[in-house]
Amino acid sequence: MGETLGRIGLAMAVAFGAIAAGAGYWQVWRSAELSSAPDDAAVVAASRRVVRGEITDREGERLAWSVEDANGEPYRVYLSRSISGVVGYASRTYGSAGLERAFDAELSGVTSADPVQDLLKKFRADPSDPQAMRTTLLASLQQAAVKALGDDSGAVIMLDPRTGEVLVLASTPIYDASAIANPATSSATFAALAADDVGRPLLPRATQGRYVPGSVFKIVTAIAALGSGAVSGSTTFAEQPAAEEDGLLVTGFRVRDGHHPKTGSEALDFIEATEVSCNIWYALAGLETGGDRLVDWAGQLGFGEPLPFDLPTAISQVTGGDGPAPGGFLDDVELANAAFGQAETFVTPLQMALVTAAVANDGVIMRPRLVQAFSGKAGTTTISSEEWRRVLPARIADQITAAMVEAVNGDLGVGYTTGAQVPGLTVAGKSGTAELGGEGEPNSWFIGFAPAEDPEIVITVVVEHGGRGAARAAPVAGSLLAAWKAWAGR
Amino acid sequence: MLTAGPRIHPRLRRRELGLLAIAALGLTVGSVSLALTRLAGADDPLAPDAGLPLADPTALAIYLGALFAAHGLLVLTGRRTDEVLLPTVGLLGGISLLLMERLPQDLAGGLGLGTTQLVWLVLSIAVITVIAAFIRSDAWLRLYKYTWAAFGVGLLLLTFVLGREVNGQRLTLAIGPLSGQPSELLKVILVIFLAGYLSENRALLVEESTRVGPIRLPPLPYLAPMVAMWAIALSIVVVQRDLGAALLFFAVFLLLLYVTTGRASFVALGLLAFVAGGAGLYQAVEHVQTRVDIWLDPFATASGAGYQVVQALHAFARGGILGTGLGAGLPEVGGLPPGGIPALHTDFPFAALGEELGLIGVMAILGLYLVVIERGLRIAASAADDFRAILAAGLSLVIGVQAFIIAAGNLKLIPLTGITLPFISYGGSSLLTNGLVVGLLIALSDRGAQPPPPPTARRGLRRILDRGAP
Numbered sequence: 001m002g003e004t005l006g007r008i009g010l011a012m013a014v015a016f017g018a019i020a021a022g023a024g025y026w027q028v029w030r031s032a033e034l035s036s037a038p039d040d041a042a043v044v045a046a047s048r049r050v051v052r053g054e055i056t057d058r059e060g061e062r063l064a065w066s067v068e069d070a071n072g073e074p075y076r077v078y079l080s081r082s083i084s085g086v087v088g089y090a091s092r093t094y095g096s097a098g099l100e101r102a103f104d105a106e107l108s109g110v111t112s113a114d115p116v117q118d119l120l121k122k123f124r125a126d127p128s129d130p131q132a133m134r135t136t137l138l139a140s141l142q143q144a145a146v147k148a149l150g151d152d153s154g155a156v157i158m159l160d161p162r163t164g165e166v167l168v169l170a171s172t173p174i175y176d177a178s179a180i181a182n183p184a185t186s187s188a189t190f191a192a193l194a195a196d197d198v199g200r201p202l203l204p205r206a207t208q209g210r211y212v213p214g215s216v217f218k219i220v221t222a223i224a225a226l227g228s229g230a231v232s233g234s235t236t237f238a239e240q241p242a243a244e245e246d247g248l249l250v251t252g253f254r255v256r257d258g259h260h261p262k263t264g265s266e267a268l269d270f271i272e273a274t275e276v277s278c279n280i281w282y283a284l285a286g287l288e289t290g291g292d293r294l295v296d297w298a299g300q301l302g303f304g305e306p307l308p309f310d311l312p313t314a315i316s317q318v319t320g321g322d323g324p325a326p327g328g329f330l331d332d333v334e335l336a337n338a339a340f341g342q343a344e345t346f347v348t349p350l351q352m353a354l355v356t357a358a359v360a361n362d363g364v365i366m367r368p369r370l371v372q373a374f375s376g377k378a379g380t381t382t383i384s385s386e387e388w389r390r391v392l393p394a395r396i397a398d399q400i401t402a403a404m405v406e407a408v409n410g411d412l413g414v415g416y417t418t419g420a421q422v423p424g425l426t427v428a429g430k431s432g433t434a435e436l437g438g439e440g441e442p443n444s445w446f447i448g449f450a451p452a453e454d455p456e457i458v459i460t461v462v463v464e465h466g467g468r469g470a471a472r473a474a475p476v477a478g479s480l481l482a483a484w485k486a487w488a489g490r
Numbered sequence: 491m492l493t494a495g496p497r498i499h500p501r502l503r504r505r506e507l508g509l510l511a512i513a514a515l516g517l518t519v520g521s522v523s524l525a526l527t528r529l530a531g532a533d534d535p536l537a538p539d540a541g542l543p544l545a546d547p548t549a550l551a552i553y554l555g556a557l558f559a560a561h562g563l564l565v566l567t568g569r570r571t572d573e574v575l576l577p578t579v580g581l582l583g584g585i586s587l588l589l590m591e592r593l594p595q596d597l598a599g600g601l602g603l604g605t606t607q608l609v610w611l612v613l614s615i616a617v618i619t620v621i622a623a624f625i626r627s628d629a630w631l632r633l634y635k636y637t638w639a640a641f642g643v644g645l646l647l648l649t650f651v652l653g654r655e656v657n658g659q660r661l662t663l664a665i666g667p668l669s670g671q672p673s674e675l676l677k678v679i680l681v682i683f684l685a686g687y688l689s690e691n692r693a694l695l696v697e698e699s700t701r702v703g704p705i706r707l708p709p710l711p712y713l714a715p716m717v718a719m720w721a722i723a724l725s726i727v728v729v730q731r732d733l734g735a736a737l738l739f740f741a742v743f744l745l746l747l748y749v750t751t752g753r754a755s756f757v758a759l760g761l762l763a764f765v766a767g768g769a770g771l772y773q774a775v776e777h778v779q780t781r782v783d784i785w786l787d788p789f790a791t792a793s794g795a796g797y798q799v800v801q802a803l804h805a806f807a808r809g810g811i812l813g814t815g816l817g818a819g820l821p822e823v824g825g826l827p828p829g830g831i832p833a834l835h836t837d838f839p840f841a842a843l844g845e846e847l848g849l850i851g852v853m854a855i856l857g858l859y860l861v862v863i864e865r866g867l868r869i870a871a872s873a874a875d876d877f878r879a880i881l882a883a884g885l886s887l888v889i890g891v892q893a894f895i896i897a898a899g900n901l902k903l904i905p906l907t908g909i910t911l912p913f914i915s916y917g918g919s920s921l922l923t924n925g926l927v928v929g930l931l932i933a934l935s936d937r938g939a940q941p942p943p944p945p946t947a948r949r950g951l952r953r954i955l956d957r958g959a960p
Binding site: 001002003004005006008009013015016018019020022023024025028030031033034035037039040041042045 | 745748749750752792801803804805806807808809810811820844848849852853856859860863864867870871876879883887890894897898901902903
């Protein structure tokens with residue numbers, strides 16, 4: 001019996017080793033993630049009693065800081081309503097949102113960005129070390145973006161494609177985060193905001209709004225079609241001019257488009273088709289690329305998964321994905337419509353900003369980020385830029401850039417995207433007019449970047465029910481790029 | 491069978507004394523650490539433990555006094571028995587005492603959590619000591635195995651019929667002022683019965699078999715008790731909804747079957763029956779389904795059904811490698827709305843210790859259980875006969891497997907079941923029964939330096955015993 005006893009002993013040792021491994025998994029491997037999650041008990045407890053670190057913009061302007069109420073308990077105050085969609089709020093009774101929620105652990109000092117510091121912290125008398133957070137935001141430009149959107153619902157994102165730093169992440173309508181954080185006004189304010197089903201001010205549209213993209217999606221189709229080699233810059237489709245009059249017959253169903261002025265009966269190439277935003281050319285290019293490749297390339301750009309961002313993001317999709325055709329499309333008709341952004345295609349503004357950034361940064365997408373540095377008693381931790389994905393060869397990114405420059409500045413593009421022009425700055429871009437079906441004005445889109453020669457800033461604008469892209473979104477982009485130019489000294 | 495033999499010479503137990511001193515030192519350091527944490531937080535009205543009293547050093551003093559008194563009594567009786575088990579479980583119990591003092595005291599009525607646990611711990615040490623010091627013969631266990639089995643089944647049936655339902659589980663039996671969880675005692679009775687049955691039929695189980703095609707089954711007539719075991723385990727799940735006890739009984743049964751026969755095919759067969767039964771239960775019993783679903787993805791229902799498990803995992807994560815220190819964690823139950831782990835003191839003490847003592851503490855506690863298992867199996871290996879060997883193996887495995895089931899459940903390695911962590915969880919039934927187990931193990935480890943008791947007084951019994959031995 002001694003032998004079997006020995007084996008049982010060994011088996012028990014292995015079983016207990018498995019428990020130790022399990023403990024190691026949760027206590028080492030998953031430790032940082034779980035113990036700094038906004039739901040963690042320590043984070044929640046600390047956020048009630050600790051004086052949270054300040055949040056500043058990239059130039060040091062205070063965006064959020066703490067003051068004391070009559071009982072000496074701290075609460076938050078915010079610079080202005082314009083940052084509500086990105087900074088969010090931290091309330092003792094209503095939880096938190098935005099950056100206040102995402103970096104709750106750091107701001108309340110439960111964790112720092114440096115794991116070694118966290119380990120050593122246990123030996124200090126006062127373990128909590130609230131971190132001040134310097135963001136990549138530019139408060140003045142953020143305010144200009146909110147002002148430009150005016151009374152409309154919508155979103156503006158501006159980011160540096162070379163580093164992924166986000167300068168503007170605006171969502172309208174805005175709300176008064178200070179009134180939520182102030183214990184004296186929080187319950188009335190929060191109740192009113194939560195009850196607003198029409199404006200939905202608490203929805204951060206830039207990261208979580210899902211919109212029909214319309215023609216701005218053509219840039220995704222262009223990336224897939226050129227990147228996969230399905231079409232080239234000189235590809236023309238013989239049936240395209242006629243189809244502008246009669247519609248394009250796809251498996252018995254007519255895909256229709258209006259006729260573009262100035263193009264006559266000429267078969268357009270890639271640059272011309274992009275300049276006049278020709279739906280027929282893009283439908284044919286999408287069919288040429290095929291559903292599989294379109295979905296795969298979009299997946300490379302971030303579609304179909306949460307984006308690698310500091311705030312939670314909604315998932316963008318090219319198609320509902322449950323159809324029998326390749327890529328999950330229902331049929332070629334859906335694919336043809338999706339190719340110019342009018343089928344079951346939904347995108348977040350941040351997703352479109354990353355698509356634009358891929359073109360602007362020679363095919364390389366940097367991880368978008370909102371934080372430059374944390375600093376606390378233990379010193380400063382700087383967050384550095386990191387490459388997220390290499391999507392496109394630089395050669396193809398240049399081709400698409402050329403088309404986007406023409407779309408804003410070319411003769412054929414006049415009347416589509418001209419509002420985005422800025423004197424002394426070459427802007428590349430693409431407008432979009434997303435038909436929503438039924439009544440109501442379409443959503444107005446613009447994506448673009450500048451200077452086209454050596455891009456430093458990417459912009460994405462969406463205005464809900466703003467009408468044609470040219471009418472609303474493109475001028476907003478133009479004015480904000482001009483403001484950026486003044487700030488950057490270009 | 492209490493025998494105060496005529497020739498008792500006190501015998502020093504140096505190893506036990508040394509280990510006890512180390513355990514006492516560790517526990518004292520822990521108590522001081524807890525007191526310092528409390529002092530540091532005393533000024534801060536918003537600190538997590540605001541309002542909890544400072545740790546009372548007398549509780550630990552009483553506990554350590556009981557441990558050393560137990561040691562003294564074992565020295566006086568002079569038996570050559572195991573000297574590692576008492577300090578090991580003494581340390582586990584001391585950790586439990588510190589934890590219970592540290593938790594909100596209103597978790598237990600009457601004396602409060604810490605004091606009640608102290609009373610049960612001292613009683614548990616008393617049980618260990620009395621059994622270890624005075625039980626010399628195993629005949630009362632060996633001879634009446636079917637009586638014990640009948641008693642166990644009776645206890646089980648009584649719980650089925652009269653048991654009080656707490657949290658959807660019918661586990662607690664109350665007769666007059668006494669109440670307890672019979673499944674704790676049942677596990678000891680089970681081991682005694684199995685030791686008797688398996689040692690008696692060992693030769694048959696090893697040699698003979700029934701062939702069904704290529705599969706070699708145990709001889710059919712001897713399969714009946716095993717099927718009965720399986721049925722009892724299933725009925726415990728269905729009637730009492732006590733997954734933990736069923737899992738424990740079945741696992742210990744399979745392990746002992748393997749110890750006795752050395753045949754892996756029996757274990758495989760048992761596992762097959764377990765999987766079949768488990769799959770059936772998953773379909774049929776809602777309670778089982780809920781537990782398994784929570785296990786698969788607790789985060790999906792983090793604020794609902796999975797709350798308890800998710801909060802426990804957060805507690806482990808907060809602990810990290812070094813832990814937050816005793817008293818500095820957040821295992822509050824009645825305090826802050828988020829973070830409190832329901833049933834922490836009975837079902838999740840391992841998570842609370844994981845938070846406050848860190849991965850290092852978790853490893854140390856696991857190590858202590860391994861020591862108990864190793865000592866038990868060693869006692870089994872050097873036992874005089876099959877009955878004593880299987881009994882010793884079974885008793886140590888009961889503690890080891892039980893610790894495994896609840897610790898693995900706390901860490902989401904297996905579905906969570908509500909059984910206690912031996913010597914650490916709060917509760918009298920558990921502490922007294924585990925005291926009984928360890929007391930028996932120490933008694934079984936007697937290397938018989940002293941001559942056997944004079945045969946005259948017990949000739950009848952000896953004869954039966956000799957016949958039973960191989």
